[in-house]
Amino acid sequence: MANVLVCCMCQKNSSNNNKLMSNHIYYFLVLFWVIVFPLIFSFHKKFYFVDKWNLFIKSVFPVAVIFIAWDVFFTYKKIWWFNQEYITGVKLFNLPVEEILFFFVIPYACVFTFYNIAKFIPANKIKTSYTRIFFTLLLILSIILAVYYHSQWYTFTTFLLLSFTLFYFLFIKHDNIFLNYFLLEYLLTIPGFLFSNGILTGSFMVDKPIVYYNPKHHIGLRVMNIPIEDFFYGMIMLIWITYLFYIGYNRKFKSNIQSGQSIYI
Template identity: 40%
Template sequence: MKQYTYLLIDFFTVIVPFMASFHPKLMFWKNFKAFFPANIVISLAYILWDVWFTDRGVWGFNPDYLVGVYLFNLPIEEVLFFICIPYSCLFSYHCFGVWKEKNLRNYKTDLISVVLILLSVSLAGFFYDRMYPMVSFSLFAVLVAYLAFVLKPKWLGQFYFTYLIMIIPFLIVNGILTGTGLDAPIVWYNSEQIIGLRIKTIPVEDVFYGMGLIGFNLLLYEGLLAKRSAYSLNLV
């Protein structure tokens, strides 16, 4: 049973949001044509990043908690992570939009964005010689800067709110993956390639890594939704 641990984490992360996607008041399934193309593109990018870091020994995986099936030299559970986590988060984002769309999309986000950018740039610069913080904070700073001051989407406040709420289940999942409650971590990190500051067992970089993963998925997802909406209007 131990070898199914990571796979079960993926399964329980996504099963409830997936079933709830067909609820008549939520109807997230209608957005599958936007979610899955967006997710495939971003997942491929993050898988390449994952392969690179795994090959360089920045992080790795404990075979005791894996079923032993590999894709792109990564455990199949790790590949599924890039589908299950974004699905759950974008489903939650969709729900918050259904319930509180006007309030969430009216939030002022400039100050939050500036703080996130300055923090990310500072940490990337200070830890430029460590691969995980340098890459993750740099990419995150570029993402937030583009969203906040170039694209300026109406959904940015909804994104920040969603991640603020989802950070709790995200930390629970990452906590288990990094060893909380287990005899050993499922995912281990090279101490020479991270900052070393942890939230219990979770490297602090994971918080920004996760937010970047969701943000890039949302960027493409919302873009595809907007194109679909524009196309439908043209048909009227």
């Protein structure tokens, strides 16, 4: 009888250990599903992106460094933190290695999307006025939210940086072609964002959030379980990475845009 009990306990412990092991790779699995299809299609002749990898790395790296520093600081200040149950435990700068990879994996999928939108849709087919109205209204809203929620660090920093970013692109760069394509990129990648951040915030597929947010430092408005700030935090990161990628092809863009073609040939 004792042997049976010991056997049952061993089986239960083994089952729990297996479950724990599988839980620890959840964040990696999220990153895998985000990048797998863009990566596969990068080799397809119609969407070929492999020869742009060098430019992508040059574009993503400086922005990723800034956002990783932001992440390190906010993690240190307990503005957000990570559920140890769903990460491997390997850390860099006190961040889970999965979180570091996040700043390269997500942008890859989005820049790949931008590249192919711009490749197949002629620049003169998108109405600039709608884009400028959208971003101008978002700029005004960002300023209001940054001022009103100045004591909530995540809300304040996100909307303050978004305000500066949108002002720069709307009134200093005046690059309507880029904004048109970027808005399309952003809207098309929202389903993927809802999938990845939905899992990370515990909206579905996991029993608990992988990332926790300090309720003192955000508005409290959520989509599923995703803080509304996440949508605009991602927008800031993506617009700068995408723009660096875009200006990397600036000479080619000019000739194509003037003829009303897509910006990539």
